[in-house]
Every structure is written in structure tokens, then in C-alpha cells.
Amino acid sequence: MNILRIAGKELKVFRDIKMLLFMLATPVLLMLILGTALSGNFHGTVKVDPIRVLYSYDSTSSAVGKQWEAFLLEAxxxxxxxxxxxxRTETDVEREVQNGLYTGYVRIVDDGISYYGNSGNGMENGIVQGLLAAQADRYRLTIAETDLPTPDGNYVTEASVDAVRQPGGLDYFAVAVTTMIILYSALTAGQLIETERSRHTDLRLLASPITKGEIFAGKIVGTLVLNAIFVAITVLLSKYMFGANWGEHLWLVFLVLLTEIVLALSLGLGVGYCLKGNAAGSVLMIVIQAAAFVGGAYTPVDQTTGMMNSLSRYSPLHWSNDAILQIIYAGNLMAAPPAMMLNLGCSILLLALAIVLMRRREGL
Structure with a gap:
């Protein structure tokens, strides 16, 4: 009951209409400005680095061999x-691909072509996949000529698939700005306890029949609900005001966003207990700006190369954005669990740090 009362106190920000409008208007305007100003980045030409791909040939078919030799010359x-x-073993090869030394690894067997690609090199990976898909289709048509005709008398049956959808400017920044704004909530979380200290209300709370754990849990629950409501409203505004595409699995997208909210709050509390006053805010601002810069908040990660591309893998914005975009545009629901586990795993570590530091202190 005490936890709910403290959580309700954190939700009283809804009484402040000016603060409410500011918190909602900021992400919506950012989406509109970035989505309009940088929309050209999603339809122009991009220079890519030389593409290197490993392959192993294990087919006994002469027809496949001829096709593959011709394909290598074209490539x-x-x-x-x-x-x-x-x-090299397959494990060594896959490790080299994971480390970015090669874009991917192709294995040619009698049954077809298998490909293992590095998702961190999105554009190069897509180019290789497109070429291999064309080669596999060409091989299928060549083999079909030697088969018996189909009942309608044709030797070849044509099949086509739709190209993978790609986000436009507003679509991309609706996701990127939402995840970036969530990370900024760490600043608010970092001041949850510091505000009580500055107002000297921490002593009154400790003097009341409430434990430190109830105060801590109540503030987390209240702030989590508050931020979840703001994020839900932001997503709905971008969807119905700008027509941003949030896909057909909005519930799963929101679960990913919810775990990022937990991570942001945990980050704020962890740093807030390690440092006091303005120092905590300064450190949090540096961490948030760095994570946003390399994580794709201002430009898609696929358009970065070198060290920037490597650093992006350590940003919570990158793995959250990547999971959400895969859910929306590729229908890959299995992209959500890894991102959610990363967010929750980091949250557990940060909350554990905050709890340990809180118990060592006499006050809050």
C-alpha cells in the first residue's frame, strides 16, 4: 500500500498542464523536424566499403559448379x-564474420545456398543477399529445364516475392526519437532521490513507518508508469498525426520500449547513487548523448562505417531500434527477445548497484 501511495505521488505531474504539453510536444516536433530535414538520407546514394565474402563449395553437381564460376566472375x-x-573451421569463419572482417559466409551444397551474414553491416549484407538470391533463382530455373514438364506443359514455374519494406524519413525518426527520449528519462530518474534530499523531505520519509525498500520501489513504479504513458501517447500521436508506420505488432514494439524505459530509469538511479548533485546529471547527459550519437538517433547506423559502426553495437538505442525496425518491416518477431533481455539485464545490474549503495547509507 505504501508503495502505491509513493507511486501515486510521482504521477501528480499530470496536474501540471504546461509540463505535460512540453513532454509531449518535444518528441513530436523532433520527429517532424528530423524526418523532414533528413528524409533525403533514405532515398539517395550511399558509398559502401569494398565487400569481402567467404565461401565454401561442397556441391558435386557440375551444373552448379558452372553457374557458381560464372557468378564469381560477375561478382x-x-x-x-x-x-x-x-x-579454417566453420566456427572460425563465423567468428570472423561476427567481428566484421567479412560481410558474410556462403556455403554451396547440392541442395542450395546457405548464407551467414553480419547484421551490423546492413547495407553490404543486403547487397550480398540480393546477389545470392538472384543466383539461387537462376540455378533453380536451370535445373528446372532438365525436369519433367508440369501438368500444364510448362518447364518453368515463375515465383516472386515482395522486396523488404524500408522505412521513410518520418517512419525511421518516429522510432529513433521515441527511443532517444526514453533514454533522456534517466535524467529524471537520477533526481528522484536527490530531490527529496534537497527539499529535506527524505528525513520525514524515513521517520514515517515506511522502509527504504518501499520508498525505492514506489518511486520506480510511479516513474515507470508515468514514462510508459508518455511513450504510448507519443507513439499514437506519431502514428495518427504523421502516419508513421509502427507495424502490425504494436504490442510487441511497446514491450521493447517498456524494457528500455526500465533501463533508462535504472541508469539514472545507478548514477544518481554513485554521484551526487550536478555531477550525476553531467555524467548522465554525456552517456545519453554518446549513446544517441552512435546508436542511430540522428542518422541510421547502416549509413555509418568504421569505428562509429562498431561502437553502435554497445548503444541501447541501436539494439532497441534494430529490434523494433525488424519487427515492423521484416515481421521478425524473434528480434524482440534479445533486445529485451539486453535492456533488462543491464537494468538488473544497475538496480543492484543502486540498492547496495542505498543500504550503505544512513539516509536515502
Whole structure:
């Protein structure tokens, strides 16, 4: 009961209409400005680094061999280097792909082509997948010519698939700005306890029949609910005001956003207990800005290269954005659990740190 009372106190911000409008108007305006100003980044040309791909050939078919040799010549002319695997196990090859030394690994067998790609190199990975898909389709048509005709007398049956949808400017920044604004809630969380100290209300709370744990839990629950409501309203405004695409699985997208809210609050509390006053706010601002800059808040991660691309993997914005975009545009629901587990895993560590530091103090 005490936890709910403290949580209700944190929700009283809804009484402040000016603060409410500010918190809602800021992300909506950012979406509109960035989505309009940088929309050209989603339809222009982008320079890519030389693409290197490993492959192993394990097919006994002469027809497949001829097709593959011809494909290698075409790929080389296009600037894509296919290097055959020698003296390396598949585990070693996959590790090299994960570390970004190669864009992907192709294995050619009698049954077809299998491909293992590095999702961190999104654009190069997409180019290789497109070429391999075309090659696999060409191989299928060649083999079909030697088969018996189908009942309607045709030797070849055509099949086509829709291209993977891509987000436009407003679509992308609706997601990126939402996740960035969530991370900024760490600043508010960092001041949850500091505000009580500055007002000297921490002593009154400790003198009341309430434990430190109830105060801590109540503030987390209240702030979590408050931020979840703001995020839900922001998502709905971007969806119905700007027509931003949030996909057909909005509930799963919101679950990913909810775990990021937990991470942001945990980050604020953890840093708030480690540092006091303005120092905590300064450190949080640096961390948030760095995570936003490398995590794709201002430009898609796929358009960055080198160190920037490598650093993006350590930003919660990157793995949250990537999971949400895969859910929306690729229908890949399995992209959500890894991002949610990363968010919750980091949250547990930060909350544990905050709890340990809180117990060591006499006050809050």
C-alpha cells in the first residue's frame, strides 16, 4: 500500500498542464523536424566499403559448379570479393564474420545456398543477399529445364516475392526519437532521490513507518508508469498525426520500449547513487548523448562505417531500434527477445548497484 501511495505521488505531474504539453510536444516536433530535414538520407546514394565474402563449395553437381564460376566472375566485376575458405573451421569463419572482417559466409551444397551474414553491416549484407538470391533463382530455373514438364506443359514455374519494406524519413525518426527520449528519462530518474534530499523531505520519509525498500520501489513504479504513458501517447500521436508506420505488432514494439524505459530509469538511479548533485546529471547527459550519437538517433547506423559502426553495437538505442525496425518491416518477431533481455539485464545490474549503495547509507 505504501508503495502505491509513493507511486501515486510521482504521477501528480499530470496536474501540471504546461509540463505535460512540453513532454509531449518535444518528441513530436523532433520527429517532424528530423524526418523532414533528413528524409533525403533514405532515398539517395550511399558509398559502401569494398565487400569481402567467404565461401565454401561442397556441391558435386557440375551444373552448379558452372553457374557458381560464372557468378564469381560477375561478382568480381562488380567489386565484390569472394574468398574461398581454406584451413579454417566453420566456427572460425563465423567468428570472423561476427567481428566484421567479412560481410558474410556462403556455403554451396547440392541442395542450395546457405548464407551467414553480419547484421551490423546492413547495407553490404543486403547487397550480398540480393546477389545470392538472384543466383539461387537462376540455378533453380536451370535445373528446372532438365525436369519433367508440369501438368500444364510448362518447364518453368515463375515465383516472386515482395522486396523488404524500408522505412521513410518520418517512419525511421518516429522510432529513433521515441527511443532517444526514453533514454533522456534517466535524467529524471537520477533526481528522484536527490530531490527529496534537497527539499529535506527524505528525513520525514524515513521517520514515517515506511522502509527504504518501499520508498525505492514506489518511486520506480510511479516513474515507470508515468514514462510508459508518455511513450504510448507519443507513439499514437506519431502514428495518427504523421502516419508513421509502427507495424502490425504494436504490442510487441511497446514491450521493447517498456524494457528500455526500465533501463533508462535504472541508469539514472545507478548514477544518481554513485554521484551526487550536478555531477550525476553531467555524467548522465554525456552517456545519453554518446549513446544517441552512435546508436542511430540522428542518422541510421547502416549509413555509418568504421569505428562509429562498431561502437553502435554497445548503444541501447541501436539494439532497441534494430529490434523494433525488424519487427515492423521484416515481421521478425524473434528480434524482440534479445533486445529485451539486453535492456533488462543491464537494468538488473544497475538496480543492484543502486540498492547496495542505498543500504550503505544512513539516509536515502
Amino acid at each position: 568480381k566485376a562488380s567489386g565484390i570479393r569472394f574468398e574461398e575458405v581454406t584451413n
